[in-house]
Amino acid sequence: MTEAVLLSRMKKGDSRALNTIMAQYGPYVQTIAANITIPPLQPEDVEEVSADVFLALWNNADAVEEGKLKAWLAAVTRNTAKNKLRSSHLAMPLENDYFILDVPDVEDELLEQELQRVTREAVNALPEPEHSIFVRHYFLYQKTAEIAEAMALNASTVRSKLLRGREKLKEYLLERGYGCEDGSC
Template identity: 30%
Template sequence: MRLTAEEAYRRFADNAFAAAFSICRDKTDADDAVHDTFIKYISKNMDYNDEEHIKAWLLRTAINRAKDFTRSFARKNSVPWEDYMDELEFAAPEDSELFEAVMKLPDKYRIVIHLFYYEEQSITEISKTLKRREGTVKSQLSRGRALLKEMLTEEWNND
């Protein structure tokens, strides 16, 4: 199975952007990672099992590209993710607080939390996407939740 580039972009670009942004925390780098991902999708004449396989491949590629950007020299001169908070729209004020807390997590927890809650991937799917053992994904998810709970509890107690 293969979707046209336009159809794949229409369906999965937002997911790829969100995953890339959760890694690099920079709008421009996330956009670049998504564009690079879809260029690779177009140039790679690969057949996929189904739409979920396409989505997983696009997410994994966007995540890898975003990681490349975080290691780059230009990354040291980028604008912090906090500067984009005014541009983002949230349904409720709590969503903004939760997003900020998630973005403050270490990378290994943040991407697992993102894939599980925002992309609604199962432990098995995350394991395949990130090429990590399921036990590792479970423990990172558990530790990420604990850190989030701790951060949010502190914030609520301070209010």
Template identity: 35%
Template sequence: MEEKKLVERLQKRSRSALERAIDRYTPYVGVTVWRVLGGTASREDLEEVVSDVFLSLWLHAGELDADQGLRPWLGTVARNRAIDRLRARPAPLPLSEADAAPGPSPEEAACDRDQAEQLWRAVEALGEPDTTLFLRYYYYGDKLGDIAAALGLKLPAARARLSRGRKKLKLLLTEGGDALWTQG
């Protein structure tokens, strides 16, 4: 219901609604973009694509369907913008034999992608607000006080959530991960 009202406010060109959408969906949009770019983008590239997504939201707010919600629309636009960024990248050409040193083998690259996917699923398994807390603190490098305030948490509670979350991630990724994935 809250999302429907947010879409309706966006359709009426409410800047506070745009700010609310940015605060609420930046972690989701950022991870969607990061996944499409394969984790190879610089922070600046990632931020630029995320900004483009929210600019598109503002420019096309009148076209949104309040009944469908905002998340699917943002996900689609984020994927498309990230794909556009990939297509715009020039293929680097080696300048010499030494520069042409091979990168990771296809097997290593697949393993890296699998590990990144497993980590992402583990962070998602933390649930909200912990997922947002982890993404903003460890991935975006935001200050813990700012994150805690945005999430309505006190600083000691945010620290405790990070500590418990790290322990849960360790369990999910090492000791009992397989059993926990099937339990959901």
């Protein structure tokens, strides 16, 4: 059964569709929940995060766009796991508070490194000439006129290739669960 059919059935209140989605995407959600936080969540916390994610899916099925289920699940799982980690830190005894200060810096740094890695992959996945134009503009800081002259293209062509490159980069990142967590995209 396709994702679109499952979502459509779930939006109509069919709990069997949710069960199918849980069976299909449960391991994916649990893998994200288990690996997104430093320190890692306990197995029972991973199960709780997974249950919370699928409950959120059931309650917000109308918010999930067709073809975006996996990205939606990844974003909600990431946020739910982080919230779970935060709430577990709040329950720590006072003598362990010094650990809390170190976690956000390490976690933020690892998340930033992961985003940079995925962004590099996305840029490297761009076809030519968009890849070269994108690299020249955003990494070598060349102006569109310079790029156009160096590559024997119109400046308007360079601008349109940059726009297409940004759209492809956004799509690549969304497919992997990065960005647009507030649904504004």
